[in-house]
Amino acid sequence: MKKQRNTAQKKIIYEALVAADHPTATELYERVREENSRISKATVFRVLSQYAENGEIRRLHMLGSDDRYDAGLKPHAHLRCAFCGKIQDVMFPELAPVLSVHSIKGCKVYSTEVDFLMCCPECEAARAEHKNEIDAGVCLN
Ligand SMILES: [Zn+2]
Ligand SMILES: [Zn+2]
Numbered sequence: 001m002k003k004q005r006n007t008a009q010k011k012i013i014y015e016a017l018v019a020a021d022h023p024t025a026t027e028l029y030e031r032v033r034e035e036n037s038r039i040s041k042a043t044v045f046r047v048l049s050q051y052a053e054n055g056e057i058r059r060l061h062m063l064g065s066d067d068r069y070d071a072g073l074k075p076h077a078h079l080r081c082a083f084c085g086k087i088q089d090v091m092f093p094e095l096a097p098v099l100s101v102h103s104i105k106g107c108k109v110y111s112t113e114v115d116f117l118m119c120c121p122e123c124e125a126a127r128a129e130h131k132n133e134i135d136a137g138v139c140l141n
Contacts, residue, residue, distance in 0.1 A: 077114035083123040
């Protein structure tokens, strides 16, 4: 009985991860909690760790952020906005050989993460808008 409940909870957590966009464990817990108030934060953290250790999902170590989780297992890199933190999957032909490297300088490579830091169009537009106001001498008060 207990095992069945665990399986059901794992499925709910996995499906929430697929629907979410590279969430941290805390973000995913908040999402799961909206519909399943009986799933604890500890369960979400434990299940995510188990999935990651089994290679069923990816755990992303990103500079300046808590670990994020990704249900996408196909080789891809991430494009991350340095201002709002939004993350998009990105893949192009030149990346394939980099992401499939198995050894470098005699060391076995067990995981490769490519994280491009950028300014997304929305943040770029917000900055440009603000810049115009400043340039025009508009009083923001
Ligand atoms: Zn942004
Ligand atoms: Zn991804």
